[in-house]
Structures are given as structure tokens and as C-alpha cells.
Amino acid sequence: MAVIRNHYVGRTFIQPTQSMRDFSVRVKLNPIRSFLKDKRVIILDDSIIRGTTGRSRVKSLREAGVKEIHMLISCPPTRNPCYYGIDFPSGGELIANKKTVDEIRDYLGLDSLYYLSLEGLLEACGGPPDGYCKACFDGIYPVEPDKDFCKLLLGTRNACQSTDKK
Ligand code: SF4
Numbered sequence: 001m002a003v004i005r006n007h008y009v010g011r012t013f014i015q016p017t018q019s020m021r022d023f024s025v026r027v028k029l030n031p032i033r034s035f036l037k038d039k040r041v042i043i044l045d046d047s048i049i050r051g052t053t054g055r056s057r058v059k060s061l062r063e064a065g066v067k068e069i070h071m072l073i074s075c076p077p078t079r080n081p082c083y084y085g086i087d088f089p090s091g092g093e094l095i096a097n098k099k100t101v102d103e104i105r106d107y108l109g110l111d112s113l114y115y116l117s118l119e120g121l122l123e124a125c126g127g128p129p130d131g132y133c134k135a136c137f138d139g140i141y142p143v144e145p146d147k148d149f150c151k152l153l154l155g156t157r158n159a160c161q162s163t164d165k166k
Pocket residue numbers: 081082083084085086133134135136137
């Protein structure tokens with residue numbers, strides 16, 4: 001185990017403030033320098049939301065002496081907020097809403113970054129493509145969110161920003 005994970009820290013991206021997220025990331029993952037120094041590393045993750053977690057993780061790996069860091073994400077870029085129960089931030093806070101994949105790679109300090117395509121994700125899921133909500137990837141909401149409900153649910157965040165574009 002080259003990185004010891006603290007299982008008492010939950011999902012960092014849903015924590016309400018940036019300082020809480022930064023603290024949790026630092027406590028959550030502890031790189032072991034003796035295993036990592038001069039190594040080439042691939043990070044596998046399910047998503048990049050704001051990018052702050054990934055950026056801190058890459059920084060701590062560099063500090064542990066890692067030579068190359070590559071990241072593979074098992075879904076397409078998360079470009080739109082979720083109104084159906086997952087506490088994503090508004091579109092403006094999602095890093096893939098504002099930056100290209102190359103810009104995200106540079107922001108995170110990676111040597112390379114690859115996302116799974118939407119087609120690849122659907123193929124892996126196996127069911128009919130129309131049977132899944134894909135709104136956070138393609139911006140097509142199967143049930144149009146009520147704007148008043150969005151504002152109530154997500155407070156001062158500009159919750160309906162993404163659907164206003166349609
Ligand atoms: S796929 Fe749909 S329900 Fe699932 S997180 Fe994305 S927007 Fe929310």
C-alpha cells in the first residue's frame with residue numbers, strides 16, 4: 001500500500017466549505033514516500049468535480065517524490081449539476097464546465113489525463129442508452145428541474161444555470 005487511506009473521512013466533494021474539503025483531503029490520503037519515490041503512478045478515480053481534491057492529491061504525491069502521475073477517470077467530464085439527489089455544485093463550480101481536458105490536466109499538475117467516453121460508459125453499463133440519466137455529462141435532463149425547487153434545494157448557488165442555456 002503506497003497510499004494509506006483514512007476510512008473515517010467521507011466523500012470530500014460534498015463537504016460544504018473549501019477549507020473543510022482541503023483539510024479532509026489532507027487527512028484522508030497519506031502517501032508513503034519509501035514506496036513512491038521515483039515511481040510512475042496511475043490514479044484511477046470515478047469523477048473530478050471541482051478539481052480541488054485531485055489537485056491536492058497530485059501535490060502530495062509529487063512531494064513524496066513521484067516521477068510521473070497519470071489519471072484515468074471512469075466516466076465522462078462532469079459538466080452539469082445534478083438536481084436529482086447528488087449534491088453537486090452549480091455548473092460554474094464544476095471544473096469541466098469551464099476548462100478543457102488539457103486545461104484540467106494542467107490545473108491538476110498531471111502528466112496525462114483521460115476520461116472514459118459517454119459511449120464507453122454506456123457500453124460498460126450494458127443496458128439501453130436511453131434507460132439512464134446522463135444529464136451531468138450531456139446536459140439533457142430527463143425531467144426538467146423546477147427552478148424554484150433548484151433554488152430552494154441548493155440555496156444561493158446558481159442552481160439552474162446549466163438548464164437556462166437550453
Ligand atoms: S447521471 Fe443524472 S442522476 Fe446521476 S448524478 Fe448525473 S445528473 Fe444526477
